[in-house]
Amino acid sequence: MTTSEPVWLTQAAYDRFAEELEWLTTTRRVEIAKEIQEAREDGDLKENAGYHAAKDEQGQIESRIVELEALLKTAEVREAPEAKGVVELGTVVEATIAGRPQKFLFASTELASETDLRVFSPESPVGKAIEGLKIGESATYPAPNGNEIEVTITGVETFRA
Known part of the structure; x- marks a missing residue:
């Protein structure tokens, strides 16, 4: 998600995304850095599948962090609207x-x-x-x-x- 348009979220969804972001930026970043370092110590990086897999995962983690930051920045947190017979967001x-x-x-x-x-x-x-x-x-x-x-x-x- 790369839009700057407001995104409607329930409070529960917002909280879940905020928790995921917190986990990724703290715990998971440290874990993947350690995995990369350990794989790097295994030797030749050209043929080190563990190193390349960890680097790929690191890229996915960083991409998800950017996505979550943008989502939470543009989130419009509110309850779903009461239905009035018209199709509207939520x-x-x-x-x-x-x-x-x-x-x-x-x-x-x-x-x-x-x-x-x-x-x-x-x-x-x-x-x-x-x-x-x-x-x-x-x-x-x-x-x-x-x-x-x-x-x-x-x-x-x-x-x-």
Whole structure:
């Protein structure tokens, strides 16, 4: 995630991401540095699989730290909005998509771990098509093959984590 747009998070999600960031920047950074040092002591770095694996993991850790810092910096922490029959960030949406009924959370993908529901973000093709729609309204969005897919909103509920 590299956007500077505000991201809606529940307090529980924010706290979980903050804890992950704390763990990565303290405990895990120290552990991976130690693993790299130990692997470096094993000799020839060109053929040292342990060293290269640890360096790769270090890169992944640093990337995740940057991602979490950006997320927490732009987070808008609040409870889910009370459903008013309109698709808005933080609502559970019931819709018919390409003739099939579906139920999903309309929120940033970072909230996927907070629910068993599928999550569609406002940046997704579905999200762009449905944001602001009322129950009974329809829209279309482009499929990867260029065809248009129809989505009709059949319900909007308040998200309960």
